[in-house]
Amino acid sequence: MSRAELKIGVKDRDLSFMVGDITKVPADAIGNAANSRLAGGGGVDGAIHRAGGPAIMQELGQIRARIGQCPAGDAVATRAGKLPAQWVIHAVGPVYRDGRSGEPMALRSCYERCLELSDELGARTLTLPAISTGVYGYPMDLASNVAVGAVASKLSGSETKVKRVTFVLFDETAFRQFAAAALDIVPALAS
Ligand code: AR6
Numbered sequence: 001m002s003r004a005e006l007k008i009g010v011k012d013r014d015l016s017f018m019v020g021d022i023t024k025v026p027a028d029a030i031g032n033a034a035n036s037r038l039a040g041g042g043g044v045d046g047a048i049h050r051a052g053g054p055a056i057m058q059e060l061g062q063i064r065a066r067i068g069q070c071p072a073g074d075a076v077a078t079r080a081g082k083l084p085a086q087w088v089i090h091a092v093g094p095v096y097r098d099g100r101s102g103e104p105m106a107l108r109s110c111y112e113r114c115l116e117l118s119d120e121l122g123a124r125t126l127t128l129p130a131i132s133t134g135v136y137g138y139p140m141d142l143a144s145n146v147a148v149g150a151v152a153s154k155l156s157g158s159e160t161k162v163k164r165v166t167f168v169l170f171d172e173t174a175f176r177q178f179a180a181a182a183l184d185i186v187p188a189l190a191s
Contacts, residue, residue: 004172006179008186010155014164015148017182019175022168023051026084028123029077031114033131034090036069038076043134044170048088052081056088073109077117087121089114093132096139104146107132111150118162125164130174140174144181152182156189 006017022030022044032048035041038060040049049056059078063070070076075091091114094106110131118126130147132138151165169175 004175004179006175006182008182010152010186010189013155013160013162014166015152015155015182015186016164016166017175017178018166018168019170019172020168021047021170022127022129023047023083025127025166025168027125027127027164027166028085029087029089029114029118029121029126030080030083030085031075031126031128031131032088032090033129033134033136034070034075034092036071036092038064038070038090041135044129045090048083052083052088055079055081060090073106073113075110075113075117077121085127087118087123089117089126091131093136093138096132096137099142103132103138104142107138107143107146108150111147112154115151115154115160115162115165119160122161124162125166126162127166127168130167130169130178133174140177144174144177145185148178148181148185152186152189 008015072092072094080088091110094103133143
């Protein structure tokens with residue numbers, strides 16, 4: 001079966017979308033959908049810790065000792081252990097309630113933090129999952145618009161040195177939602 005992929009140019013940068021397991025896709029930095037306690041869990045977080053090994057949790061333990069919790073909308077970075085990457089950026093998405101409790105702002109902010117931390121680390125390529133759309137219950141159609149809007153507007157600006165962001169979606173439904181959001185949002189940004 002052929003796997004769906006989409007690549008869109010944003011200025012001289014690439015915004016890509018694919019279906020797959022994010023732990024298998026090489027990049028300088030891999031985004032994770034973490035929780036405020038930075039304590040690991042299921043979903044993509046579980047997959048990242050399993051594939052990366054215990055070094056990631058050890059480093060998160062040191063970060064926890066320093067900062068306590070990481071609030072929704074923010075992110076922290078660790079090395080990537082055995083993953084095909086240098087860094088994992090653990091972004092904490094919002095738990096979805098009714099869409100009027102600050103969720104879009106928090107979701108947008110955690111994608112922006114992923115780009116900002118990539119720049120601090122010198123990462124030029126970044127993979128991202130659909131943060132908050134699993135256990136945290138953010139509807140995929142709404143989340144895809146926020147995610148693509150946040151990343152595309154960072155890529156179209158002059159501050160970031162990130163060259164390629166790839167959303168790695170777990171299934172075709174998520175891929176279709178993200179692709180639709182991108183085809184809607186990116187041309188509007190260019191005009
Ligand atoms: N590669 C790419 N996407 C994946 C993968 C994978 N290997 N595995 C799952 N997804 P979730 P959240 C998709 O629940 O909603 C954890 O316990 C999945 O289909 O991982 O932000 C944390 O510790 C979904 O679309 O993250 C937190 O407690 C998306 O990744 C909590 O879950 C996000 O689903 C965070 O919940």
